[in-house]
Amino acid sequence: MQGHGDTVLFVHGFPLDRTMWLPLVSTLSGHMRIAPDLRTVTQPLGEGVRRGMRTLADDLVAVLDGLAVERATVCGLSMGGYVAFEMVRRHADRMKALILCCTRAEADSARGREARDELIELVRTAGTVALVERMLPTLVAPAARETMPQVIEHVEAMIMRNRAAGIVDALTAMKHRVDSTRLLSSIDIPTLVIAGVDDQLIPIESMKAMAAAIPEAQLTLIPDAGHLAPLEQPVVTSRVVSKFLESVR
Numbered sequence: 001m002q003g004h005g006d007t008v009l010f011v012h013g014f015p016l017d018r019t020m021w022l023p024l025v026s027t028l029s030g031h032m033r034i035a036p037d038l039r040t041v042t043q044p045l046g047e048g049v050r051r052g053m054r055t056l057a058d059d060l061v062a063v064l065d066g067l068a069v070e071r072a073t074v075c076g077l078s079m080g081g082y083v084a085f086e087m088v089r090r091h092a093d094r095m096k097a098l099i100l101c102c103t104r105a106e107a108d109s110a111r112g113r114e115a116r117d118e119l120i121e122l123v124r125t126a127g128t129v130a131l132v133e134r135m136l137p138t139l140v141a142p143a144a145r146e147t148m149p150q151v152i153e154h155v156e157a158m159i160m161r162n163r164a165a166g167i168v169d170a171l172t173a174m175k176h177r178v179d180s181t182r183l184l185s186s187i188d189i190p191t192l193v194i195a196g197v198d199d200q201l202i203p204i205e206s207m208k209a210m211a212a213a214i215p216e217a218q219l220t221l222i223p224d225a226g227h228l229a230p231l232e233q234p235v236v237t238s239r240v241v242s243k244f245l246e247s248v249r
């Protein structure tokens with residue numbers, strides 16, 4: 001935890017960890033910033049893995065409780081966004097505003113669920129390291145491998161920090177997550193949607209539709225960024241987030 005003032009709770013994506021927020025967190029000095037690891041980084045989810053997104057949302061509220069934070073702006077990237085939707089469902093009274101970054105409201109399609117099973121099998125048989133090769137090219141914009149070697153190195157290190165059992169449970173929980181499209185029209189807190197223009201995992205049209213369905217949402221597209229806009233374009237993303245946080249202060 002760092003800083004003072006309004007609180008922002010950052011929720012990382014899969015298969016990453018809290019350090020994905022470092023470039024952003026270090027620039028938002030006027031706010032209290034909390035960026036925990038989700039429990040799947042280091043351990044399995046335990047019982048009720050299919051309801052894992054709810055468990056992770058409840059974990060985050062326990063973090064807020066532990067720090068005596070009544071309400072926070074919740075900023076979730078991708079899987080972090082799925083967890084943020086569960087916070088909206090279960091703990092809306094703890095949320096001041098919402099930032100949905102490179103994420104989607106739809107549940108997995110049938111093909112998407114099959115792909116989760118393939119990844120689960122891959123990790124069970126070949127370990128975490130197999131995810132680096134499989135996922136890394138899809139996480140960043142196509143040009144990033146050439147132009148941003150330090151980002152690639154950071155993403156690799158985050159993936160390797162994830163334990164195989166936690167990865168399998170996170171994939172299972174995402175596969176079984178509920179659809180949130182019908183939740184969107186009921187979100188009544190200020191919301192910012194951030195989308196990387198070159199996101200290869202989540203179609204930009206899906207993010208545009210999500211923003212359009214949330215009554216108080218604004219949408220910002222980040223050029224030259226893929227699925228990890230806060231890492232790939234930290235300066236631009238931080239400016240956008242900072243402006244939004246000022247507007248909801």
Ligand code: MLT
Pocket residue numbers: 012013014015077078079080174201227
């Ligand atoms: C993430 O970045 O959190 C994941 O790619 C999301 C997903 O696989 O649906």
